[in-house]
Amino acid sequence: MKANTSGILTRLFDFTNERVNSCLESVLSLSVPDQRLIEAMRYATMGGGKRIRPLLVYASAKAVEAKMEDADAAACAVELVHSFSLVHDDLPVMDDDDLRRGKPSVHKAYDEPTAVLVGDALQSLAFQCLSTQKSSLSESTKLAMVQILSEATGAEGMTGGQAMDLRAEQFPIDLSVLENMHQRKTGALIKASVKLGAICNPRVATNILERLERFADLIGLAFQVQDDVLDEISETSTLGKPKGSDRAQNKTTYVSLLGIERAKRKAVELSEQALLSIQDLSPAADELRELAEFMTSRAN
Amino acid sequence: MKANTSGILTRLFDFTNERVNSCLESVLSLSVPDQRLIEAMRYATMGGGKRIRPLLVYASAKAVEAKMEDADAAACAVELVHSFSLVHDDLPVMDDDDLRRGKPSVHKAYDEPTAVLVGDALQSLAFQCLSTQKSSLSESTKLAMVQILSEATGAEGMTGGQAMDLRAEQFPIDLSVLENMHQRKTGALIKASVKLGAICNPRVATNILERLERFADLIGLAFQVQDDVLDEISETSTLGKPKGSDRAQNKTTYVSLLGIERAKRKAVELSEQALLSIQDLSPAADELRELAEFMTSRAN
Numbered sequence: 356m357k358a359n360t361s362g363i364l365t366r367l368f369d370f371t372n373e374r375v376n377s378c379l380e381s382v383l384s385l386s387v388p389d390q391r392l393i394e395a396m397r398y399a400t401m402g403g404g405k406r407i408r409p410l411l412v413y414a415s416a417k418a419v420e421a422k423m424e425d426a427d428a429a430a431c432a433v434e435l436v437h438s439f440s441l442v443h444d445d446l447p448v449m450d451d452d453d454l455r456r457g458k459p460s461v462h463k464a465y466d467e468p469t470a471v472l473v474g475d476a477l478q479s480l481a482f483q484c485l486s487t488q489k490s491s492l493s494e495s496t497k498l499a500m501v502q503i504l505s506e507a508t509g510a511e512g513m514t515g516g517q518a519m520d521l522r523a524e525q526f527p528i529d530l531s532v533l534e535n536m537h538q539r540k541t542g543a544l545i546k547a548s549v550k551l552g553a554i555c556n557p558r559v560a561t562n563i564l565e566r567l568e569r570f571a572d573l574i575g576l577a578f579q580v581q582d583d584v585l586d587e588i589s590e591t592s593t594l595g596k597p598k599g600s601d602r603a604q605n606k607t608t609y610v611s612l613l614g615i616e617r618a619k620r621k622a623v624e625l626s627e628q629a630l631l632s633i634q635d636l637s638p639a640a641d642e643l644r645e646l647a648e649f650m651t652s653r654a655n
Numbered sequence: 656m657k658a659n660t661s662g663i664l665t666r667l668f669d670f671t672n673e674r675v676n677s678c679l680e681s682v683l684s685l686s687v688p689d690q691r692l693i694e695a696m697r698y699a700t701m702g703g704g705k706r707i708r709p710l711l712v713y714a715s716a717k718a719v720e721a722k723m724e725d726a727d728a729a730a731c732a733v734e735l736v737h738s739f740s741l742v743h744d745d746l747p748v749m750d751d752d753d754l755r756r757g758k759p760s761v762h763k764a765y766d767e768p769t770a771v772l773v774g775d776a777l778q779s780l781a782f783q784c785l786s787t788q789k790s791s792l793s794e795s796t797k798l799a800m801v802q803i804l805s806e807a808t809g810a811e812g813m814t815g816g817q818a819m820d821l822r823a824e825q826f827p828i829d830l831s832v833l834e835n836m837h838q839r840k841t842g843a844l845i846k847a848s849v850k851l852g853a854i855c856n857p858r859v860a861t862n863i864l865e866r867l868e869r870f871a872d873l874i875g876l877a878f879q880v881q882d883d884v885l886d887e888i889s890e891t892s893t894l895g896k897p898k899g900s901d902r903a904q905n906k907t908t909y910v911s912l913l914g915i916e917r918a919k920r921k922a923v924e925l926s927e928q929a930l931l932s933i934q935d936l937s938p939a940a941d942e943l944r945e946l947a948e949f950m951t952s953r954a955n
Contacts, residue, residue, distance in 0.1 A: 385810050388835055392810055392818040443775060448748075448767040467748040471771070472818050475743060475778065479809030482782045486801035494794045501786035501801050509779030510685050510692055518692040518772050535688055 364645045375409045378431035382484050395465045395473045400438045402456050408433040408548040415552025418640035419559045428488030429551035432481040436508050439477035442470050496557050507547035516540025523607045542575030569632040577625035577651045583608040584618050626651040664945045675709045678731035682784050695765045695773045700738045702756050708733040708848040715852025718940035719859045728788030729851035732781040736808050739777035742770050796857050807847035816840025823907045830912055842875030869932040877925035877951045883908040884918050926951040
């Protein structure tokens with residue numbers, strides 16, 4: 356993952372991994388008589404994902420010169436929501452993916468009922484994490500975090516996008532519907548990550564927040580276009596899931612609508628627009644800039 | 656449902672139904688391009704449940720002389736969490752129940768992927784509801800509500816209890832494990848309902864809060880024992896789900912461990928202890944008292 360990334364990005368990766376793993380370890384130290392559910396929750400979250408969303412939280416917090424420790428709970432919470440969505444998306448009645456991050460999916464490593472419950476409990480844990488955080492942020496900001504994350508997760512956000520995606524397997528959809536779907540399915544949580552990082556500085560200027568939101572919209576879409584491209588061209592071993600699984604499921608994707616070359620170009624263009632939208636920000640936003648480039652040039 | 660209930664309880668039922676339905680209508684007016692998910696979320700929540708948890712929120716709020724309108728968001732949120740748990744519990748890979756509240760379960764009326772997503776989105780909506788509420792409560796109290804509900808919902812609460820329940824189908828368990836399981840599976844959300852109602856008065860005395868929590872623990876357990884009894888003795892038409900489905904699934908229940916008569920007696924004893932624990936409270940707690948009796952003498 357770290358090949359061809361700059362020093363500044365490598366430091367952010369290391370920083371994020373260390374802090375998110377430590378935070379996840381801590382919130383997953385739950386006291387229950389039956390530890391199997393907790394084990395499965397750890398399996399779902401500690402398995403070495405790319406931590407893109409926590410990276411965005413920290414990079415955004417840094418861009419507005421917030422205290423990094425104030426971003427910990429949000430970084431952990433977005434990863435919990437992301438992990439929950441992967442566990443449920445992989446279920447046989449959903450995308451039916453047996454592999455995730457190069458390992459058996461939760462329903463394969465454990466069983467389907469456990470996978471349903473793991474997803475449910477990870478979502479609750481995300482809101483528990485935000486509401487019990489010991490940061491220096493005000494209760495007002497913590498509550499705003501719950502609002503941002505719940506809206507991004509629910510029917511108007513990620514889960515609604517997933518519902519649209521399931522329908523896209525049954526009916527052909529056009530580019531505008533596909534874009535709307537992606538804005539919800541992956542874009543909403545990516546945007547939430549950037550917003551959560553930004554409000555770690557409660558005095559962040561409105562115009563900075565707006566630029567960051569525009570950046571997040573564009574980078575979220577670029578990320579999804581790239582995801583469609585990678586699903587088509589990457590080898591299973593690199594991707595950590597079966598190559599071409601979208602096509603096998605007859606899904607409408609950027610690749611199926613635009614073809615592989617135009618899809619690749621669109622990802623680059625979106626990424627460039629994203630960078631333009633934050634060009635006036637100080638060098639404190641450099642991590643965010645490099646992250647944008649990384650997200651659209653990644654190989655898995 | 657209202658047969659043999661007192662005037663005071665009938666008024667609480669009507670009040671709760673009206674307010675919760677109105678609140679659910681409002682939070683389920685979501686703007687999405689694909690309305691099917693929202694329809695299914697409405698189907699899951701508006702289908703005439705008993706609204707026991709919202710009733711407890713309002714009765715508890717009244718017992719501490721809080722403003723009833725301050726309890727609306729919490730009442731709505733606990734019903735959303737309860738509905739989400741029913742939708743997921745009914746899934747074929749979970750309890751595999753085709754009927755719920757006398758109607759086809761969500762995965763029968765719609766399909767399984769939709770049912771997974773409906774549950775996920777209802778959970779998010781509960782936290783959205785708490786974090787965006789327009790009540791007169793402080794942000795500190797609203798945040799405390801998120802904490803109470805997320806802890807009650809997650810791996811240490813309801814979802815953890817459900818995981819224990821699934822395991823109880825595979826291994827015989829004893830009375831103490833069964834009790835622990837029930838305290839989580841149904842007890843946690845019932846207790847949360849009472850606590851959420853009580854903190855609608857931010858100046859509620861600690862000793863009153865403790866009594867209410869003890870009351871909630873006992874009534875939660877009584878409710879579950881009664882549920883086991885009803886599963887065994889009620890007709891499918893009254894119960895709204897297949898009679899004897901616990902036994903058909905080889906589940907350890909209070910009835911399987913104690914026999915039907917001792918289980919019935921236990922429900923009554925727990926209910927009496929619950930009433931004792933709040934005997935010193937003012938007549939403002941009368942709704943809570945009558946609700947306790949109703950919950951353990953109900954027929955469905």
